[in-house]
């Protein structure tokens with residue numbers, strides 16, 4: 133199946149073909165072009181913990197441009213020098229598809245637009261598009277602006293007119309529009325009319341408090357569209373968990389411009405997740421939002437931006453998350469292998485993602501075979517091997533291992549049992565010293581490794597014992613395996629099993645490691661937390677070297693960590 137189906141022309145117009153894949157369903161031909169407007173760099177950056185440097189912002193913008201969004205809002209040049217610098221540097225760069233927008237507010241009360249330094253900064257940003265936000269809710273005019281409603285209309289009109297006169301395409305963001313419409317629909321529509329009459333090209337209805345539900349969003353958008361104020365766009369926040377749903381119903385109701393943020397970033401509960409909006413509209417409504425073939429870059433773009441933002445990538449994120457197409461197979465593994473379209477709403481490959489079958493304690497032989505096949509290991513011709521692997525899994529799970537979320541440890545177990553696990557290093561031993569100081573805690577680890585004929589002793593320091601071990605292991609392997617430089621720890625979770633009886637309690641460590649193309653999780657179990665952590669750490673590094681195609685040590689094929697089994 134092609135990425136978005138747009139280049140094949142082979143899709144059915146509607147309905148489910150007899151015996152055809154259900155993934156083909158629901159597409160319709162030739163809907164209107166909808167503009168995708170990204171506000172990650174302005175509204176999205178309001179998220180707690182999201183702090184982008186100017187260079188980060190340029191990289192995020194480049195990723196969005198490469199994906200093929202239409203407009204990238206770079207920031208608010210009047211509000212801070214960082215955003216002004218972004219526009220200055222962005223002007224020097226070649227943009228393949230996207231056009232840049234600068235964001236700002238309408239002039240303040242009792243002042244001319246020409247004299248407003250914020251509007252001057254917007255012009256100075258030199259972008260082809262200017263997005264102006266203005267008040268559409270009487271409560272905000274009365275209480276926040278503390279000016280007259282007539283003056284607010286003049287502020288909107290004069291600010292828009294100034295930008296249009298300087299040749300800018302003006303997008304007018306009607307702030308709190310849905311609340312404003314509910315409070316005083318006549319005034320909310322008058323604000324839109326003032327912007328349109330002054331030359332605004334798109335009127336964006338903003339759900340700034342994010343509490344609107346889809347039926348209200350559809351009804352209000354329909355009523356506004358009937359009044360024909362101009363080309364309509366929408367901007368939803370996710371406070372009622374409806375930002376994506378509202379965006380989709382708004383497009384169905386005639387909106388031709390959708391604003392949102394990468395991965396749904398934004399203050400409070402976030403903005404509409406632009407990636408889910410794009411995938412839903414392309415795959416289920418036949419809209420052409422991205423350039424041909426680019427939908428398949430959705431998952432990698434989402435991950436790249438999460439990396440740049442230095443935020444954990446949510447596995448359950450629709451369409452693009454690592455669990456978005458993960459099924460706990462149980463008895464269904466063979467059925468999933470036969471008819472994947474019966475167990476997923478879209479083809480995972482269409483958004484650049486992939487299906488995963490989870491291995492659980494209930495794993496049967498067919499489940500193990502399906503999972504191994506998914507990893508590219510064909511065990512079909514060897515029923516004895518499949519049984520041996522299943523026995524290993526059952527034994528390991530009995531001891532506390534969990535492979536559902538630890539794909540990499542599962543693959544290493546299969547390879548180890550099948551005798552096809554290359555050896556990169558062997559542990560001779562390690563020692564960890566944990567030091568509690570007045571100001572901070574510090575740990576030091578000494579790791580002794582056997583690399584074929586060579587014996588390497590490496591020392592690492594860290595904020596805790598696991599960090600110190602990780603540092604020492606990397607240092608010991610760095611020379612032999614340069615690929616390790618691009619591989620790093622991203623998550624570490626500890627769980628105590630059977631905690632009621634403290635003497636027999638075991639610790640399970642789940643550790644997530646990542647390279648530029650993705651991440652993988654490994655598991656370690658022991659009565660000792662450091663031993664469990666080492667096991668997960670060694671597996672994580674071994675798996676990373678496997679992915680990177682690093683040249684293994686000569687000699688017999690060995691286990692990377694010696695556990696489990």
Ligand SMILES: [Zn+2]
Pocket residue numbers: 175340367369
């Ligand atoms: Zn917003």
